[in-house]
Each structure stands twice: as C-alpha cells, then as structure tokens.
Amino acid sequence: MLLNISEILTVPFITKDYQVGTDFEKLLLRRASYPVSEKSPFQLTIHKDGDHLKVSGETEIKLIMPCDRCLEDVEMTFPVRIRREVNLSKERDGDYDADELSFIDGCILDTDKLVMDEIVVALPTKILCKEDCAGLCPVCGRNLNEGSCDCDSESRDPRMAAIADIFRNFS
C-alpha cells in the first residue's frame, strides 16, 4: 500500500507505528510471476532523527511457485524482515543510490515495494515440491510422482531428474 508520511517528514524527531498491508496479489519478476497465497497486515515503525529515516517491520508472506521438476504448485513461506535506512539530505541533493530510495517518492512510502525487495533477495535458486521429486517423464510428460509410465526406465531414475536440473540451469 501507499503510505503518506508527510506528518513524519515535517518534524525533526519522531517515532511512529503504522498498521500497513500488502496490496500486491502477485510477485512479478522479469521471467516469472508468483501468486500470493497468504499475507497479513503488519506493523511498520518509522523513526526519524533529523535527516535520518529508519523503517522497520516484520511479516510473513506465502507465494505459490512451481516445482522445478514436476511443475506442481508449491506454497513457499517467506519471512520478511524490513530494516531500511534512508538519508533524506542525500535525497535533496540528488546524491543517492536509486535502490536505497526506491520505496519513497516525496512523502509517499510504498510498503509493497519494501516487502517485495525482501522476498526477491530471499528467492530460492531451486524450488522442489519434495527433496526426491521424480519430476516429469521427458518422453510422455507424465508426473512420475503419481506413478510410472511405459517409457524407457532410465528417465524414471530420480538421479536423472537431478542431472536434468543441472542442465536446465545452464540453458
């Protein structure tokens, strides 16, 4: 959600708690989009000391992501721990890292952006529905967790699935 923090920016020293929510229904990335299956409102604390702004909060969010091997939906839980600091004088001088301030625009703070930033850095490199997921048969496409197929037995070996993962990561 977009939070107007003008009441904070106009005073030199303040600490204030806000009850905020996450509005986004999907995490959109360059090559994928993951639906949000669970989220809840959380408390965001903003502390201002002169030009120094500290933003902190904690929540948890769940996303539906496809298993890398069998493509079945997997619900992944992401603990979100927000700890951000902003130097407002740098913003005035135009001398700042765009990333550092991407969640504040004037007096509007984007809480969705704060949450997304934390999830993006925590995304797993591999998503598996279970450690020994057998994956899909490369010949007929059957989900081999649900039963075997009549294709070549070599393709049903879970070790082959692991090797297939490695090749996929390089392609």
Ligand SMILES: [Zn+2]
């Ligand atoms: Zn799987």
Ligand SMILES: [Zn+2]
């Ligand atoms: Zn098959």
